[in-house]
Amino acid sequence: MARIVQKFGGTSVANVERIRAVALRVKAEVDAGNQVAVVPSAMAGETNRLVELVTSVSKLYDAREYDTIVSTGEQVTVGLLALALQDIGIQARSWLGWQIPIHTNGVHGKARIESIDIEEIEKRLERGEVLVVPGFQGLGPDNRITTLGRGGSDTSAVALAAALKADRCDIYTDVDGVYTTDPRITPKARKLDKITYEEMLEMASVGAKVLQTRSVELAMKHGVRVQVLSSYTDEPGTLVVDEDEIVEQELVSGIAYSRDEAKITLVSVPDQPGIAAAIFGPLADNGINVDMIVQNISHDNNATDLTFTLPMADLERAIATLEGKRGELNFADIRADKNVAKISVIGVGMRSHAGVAQRMFTTLAEKGINIQVISTSEIKVSVLIAEEYTELAVRALHTAYGLDAD
Numbered sequence: 252m253a254r255i256v257q258k259f260g261g262t263s264v265a266n267v268e269r270i271r272a273v274a275l276r277v278k279a280e281v282d283a284g285n286q287v288a289v290v291p292s293a294m295a296g297e298t299n300r301l302v303e304l305v306t307s308v309s310k311l312y313d314a315r316e317y318d319t320i321v322s323t324g325e326q327v328t329v330g331l332l333a334l335a336l337q338d339i340g341i342q343a344r345s346w347l348g349w350q351i352p353i354h355t356n357g358v359h360g361k362a363r364i365e366s367i368d369i370e371e372i373e374k375r376l377e378r379g380e381v382l383v384v385p386g387f388q389g390l391g392p393d394n395r396i397t398t399l400g401r402g403g404s405d406t407s408a409v410a411l412a413a414a415l416k417a418d419r420c421d422i423y424t425d426v427d428g429v430y431t432t433d434p435r436i437t438p439k440a441r442k443l444d445k446i447t448y449e450e451m452l453e454m455a456s457v458g459a460k461v462l463q464t465r466s467v468e469l470a471m472k473h474g475v476r477v478q479v480l481s482s483y484t485d486e487p488g489t490l491v492v493d494e495d496e497i498v499e500q501e502l503v504s505g506i507a508y509s510r511d512e513a514k515i516t517l518v519s520v521p522d523q524p525g526i527a528a529a530i531f532g533p534l535a536d537n538g539i540n541v542d543m544i545v546q547n548i549s550h551d552n553n554a555t556d557l558t559f560t561l562p563m564a565d566l567e568r569a570i571a572t573l574e575g576k577r578g579e580l581n582f583a584d585i586r587a588d589k590n591v592a593k594i595s596v597i598g599v600g601m602r603s604h605a606g607v608a609q610r611m612f613t614t615l616a617e618k619g620i621n622i623q624v625i626s627t628s629e630i631k632v633s634v635l636i637a638e639e640y641t642e643l644a645v646r647a648l649h650t651a652y653g654l655d656a657d
């Protein structure tokens with residue numbers, strides 16, 4: 252007997268028929284004698300619809316009300332899934348994040364799970380009851396509903412698996428595993444049987460939304476055995492594992508892209524100590540994470556342009572924050588650009604091999620694609636380019652690093 256957490260993404264619970272299919276997958280595990288907790292997302296498209304409702308009423312919305320609204324998608328699917336399970340004779344009940352509770356910090360809109368009270372739910376698991384737990388939501392220290400950031404149901408599932416010391420956490424989605432790049436961008440993408448936690452973490456953090464970044468962090472920290480697989484087929488998926496479980500390591504394991512980026516340039520910022528702190532401090536205080544940053548040395552010693560990227564969803568808020576500090580920061584202008592994409596090449600092999608970045612730059616140059624910003628980490632190189640070249644860049648790099656399927 253094993254203890255299993257199964258997570259089903261939006262397309263896997265998109266309608267009643269799909270929810271019944273999910274119920275059958277849960278039943279198969281129960282029939283095999285396993286204890287099961289199941290974590291559904293909202294129905295496909297539902298969270299987007301709820302976010303649009305929020306922004307149609309208020310552009311600079313109160314994040315606590317945002318959470319109250321966008322968390323409701325998962326409330327519907329836990330109820331429906333519990334009903335579908337009961338309908339096929341499985342003892343099951345739905346929970347809400349606050350009923351368990353799943354405690355998070357107070358950063359509404361992108362809260363982090365801090366702990367999960369498992370006493371009651373563990374008792375019920377042991378009695379053979381299936382737990383139907385909503386993804387994406389928790390309870391903040393202010394006693395209000397929080398959400399975990401887009402794609403956060405992956406994190407709910409992994410956190411629950413860690414708290415319950417589950418033997419497996421199966422992430423069912425609409426692709427049958429983790430690929431060398433998004434299979435929707437190129438048919439030449441190759442499915443990986445295994446990927447290291449570290450590479451998966453980098454891939455997720457630069458935009459491969461197949462797993463939410465935080466879920467991979469938690470899996471790595473708690474040694475949760477995560478498998479990504481399809482809810483449509485019975486093919487084996489991709490296992491996320493420690494580095495020593497992979498025998499032959501590729502130099503580059505994947506290419507990722509993100510179109511959810513925006514670029515801000517502050518024109519003519521005073522070139523003096525403390526200016527970066529004065530700009531990024533207030534953004535951080537407003538929960539805005541900036542990503543790539545470039546600043547030049549000023550030619551005339553007193554002013555320079557500063558460019559950085561941030562999530563598109565935070566753009567309006569960031570501009571409002573910086574405009575509010577205009578007197579203090581003394582910049583001449585703010586320029587925002589939504590027409591950008593970040594393309595990244597990831598691989599643990601980069602640690603020991605030179606020339607990976609060079610191949611990236613040459614490949615993009617051959618396609619006439621201009622690089623606006625560059626950033627690197629030990630196992631990743633990222634560049635910012637104009638959004639319209641996203642597919643071209645990903646496909647060209649996939650070929651250039653020898654990743655194409657035969």
Ligand code: ADP
Pocket residue numbers: 259260261262263292402423424425426428429430431432433434435458459460461462505
């Ligand atoms: P879910 O609703 O199940 O959580 P998501 O849409 O969040 O599904 O994540 C699955 C999607 O991730 C796939 O449909 C695919 O387009 C995308 N994706 C991006 N990069 C990759 C990758 N390297 N491997 C597999 N899927 C990827």
Ligand code: ASP
Pocket residue numbers: 260261292293298299324386387400401402403404405
């Ligand atoms: N429903 C949420 C979203 O769309 C969480 C998730 O699907 O993981 O972002």
Ligand code: MG
Pocket residue numbers: 260402405460461462463
């Ligand atoms: Mg997802």
